[in-house]
Amino acid sequence: MAAEITIHLVKTFPGRPPIRARIRYPVEGATVLILFGPSGSGKTTILRSVAGLEWPEEGTIRFVSRVWLETASGIRVPPQERHVGYMSQDYALFPTYTVTGNIAYGLSHLPSAERKKRVDEVMELFQLRGLEQAKPRELSGGQQQRVALARAVAPRPLLLLLDEPLSALDAPTRLHLRDELRVLLKQLALPSIIVTHDWAEALTLGDVMAVIRAGEVLQVGAPIDVFSRPQNADVARVVGVETVVKGRVVEATGGMLRVSVDGTALLALEAESIGPDVFACIRAEDVVLEQGRASVSSARNHLTGTVQSVTMLGALARVTLDCGFPLVAMVTRSTVEEFKLAPGLVITAAIKAGAVHLVSRQEA
Incomplete structure (x- = not known):
């Protein structure tokens, strides 16, 4: 039986439509799921629920053989025990920490020598050599993104979660780093879930795509299939590119x-x-x-x-x-x-x- 990710959840908010997400798809070493939809559609809430940062009233979240949430059985695994890497939209780097300090933040459980070795490995992978002692304010937008991604990856998570990873960048940098991010994700061979509302990012980065509007998952499939063959008019309006x-x-x-x-x-x-x-x-x-x-x-x-x-x-x-x-x-x-x-x-x-x-x- 193929390894799968299952996300079934119901989450309510005052004055907003409830989020009712049902997503299930096979996952391999480098499978990237795109959560795609307009602002306010519920993408980030779904991502945070997978991370354990939001608690749905009802639902099940399974990653391969691990059950992270099953409200019917009372299973609610806390974030720190899910072993996921999470990168928020604003990167949330610690302003008083150096690049090395930011990357090492999630490695406190390792002995000093192992921690240094892992930081060195990640610095090399993300092309951050020479910036070891720099503070976030001294970095470009692209460098900040790489540091935030390096910090999320350093603890060797089971699953990587990225919330609008390119939205904070200017257009030329975003275009360059879009392709670079795809290469990095494949090199890491790490399953990922990415939130975006940008259709070019969805096509470039995704293997599977879930189209979300007003808290509802409208269609799940390969990005090119969803864009070229939307299953109804609602999906067509959300994806916005007909050919x-x-x-x-x-x-x-x-x-x-x-x-x-x-x-x-x-x-x-x-x-x-x-x-x-x-x-x-x-x-x-x-x-x-x-x-x-x-x-x-x-x-x-x-x-x-x-x-x-x-x-x-x-x-x-x-x-x-x-x-x-x-x-x-x-x-x-x-x-x-x-x-x-x-x-x-x-x-x-x-x-x-x-x-x-x-x-x-x-x-x-």
């Missing part, structure tokens, strides 16, 4: 990247630290439908597709095309009527290169 497909960068020239998606070529703007394996992400409102080829168009992508379905949504319509890969467009009702959009119709989809957003992925 997410796997691709491979095959050429870079003139500031453009040519990406092959199941044999179909897409042009995207060149970006740093991208490829060769990517997710190509396109929002439905960035897809323009044309009959034939428009005489004047700044779009670099003109894809011939066959209409698979047309779903009316009031004044708008969601149109799904087969362009060699599934592509979703959002158009007006008048466009549906003018083009006589219906299943089987062949039409052109125009997409600007800047609207094709590439996110790095690691090929299994």
Whole structure:
């Protein structure tokens, strides 16, 4: 029987919808679960419940063979006995401690020599050499994040819990450290649960993703499956990106990247630290439908597709095309009527290169 994590809980708060989470998924050495949803949806409460920092009124939390919570049997394992690593959104570094002191904080149970050895190992892993005596205020945002992560990992936890680990960083640093964090998590071979509301982080970091809204878990699955095949309209509204497909960068020239998606070529703007394996992400409102080829168009992508379905949504319509890969467009009702959009119709989809957003992925 495969090892699993089970999270079933009910947690109530005054004046807010109750959190009713049911998540169960197989876990291996480096499996990353993403808790994804808007602010206030209950993601952090679920994470803190797994850590033992929140106590649900009802529920069960199991990690492999360990039962951390089972309210029906009166089992409530305290945080310090769960052996998890926890990193909060603001990092919570001790301002008067050095980098070494912060990392060593959770190692007081070890003899002095072992504690020093473990701190040295973690300093090396997280590229913190030369900062041993620095205080948090002397570090950059990226360095603070690495110190906080190193402190969480140093005691060799069974499970790593990260609450919005990149949100405190500026955009360029966040982009760089997103890929770096994925590599580190794989190197650590440590199961992790990460809270985020950023879809690019979810795709980059996650193996499994739970979409949460108003305390309810709406869908659980591989991130690309959830983004590209939301099981209902509520999930589609939360994830917000209608087309997410796997691709491979095959050429870079003139500031453009040519990406092959199941044999179909897409042009995207060149970006740093991208490829060769990517997710190509396109929002439905960035897809323009044309009959034939428009005489004047700044779009670099003109894809011939066959209409698979047309779903009316009031004044708008969601149109799904087969362009060699599934592509979703959002158009007006008048466009549906003018083009006589219906299943089987062949039409052109125009997409600007800047609207094709590439996110790095690691090929299994």
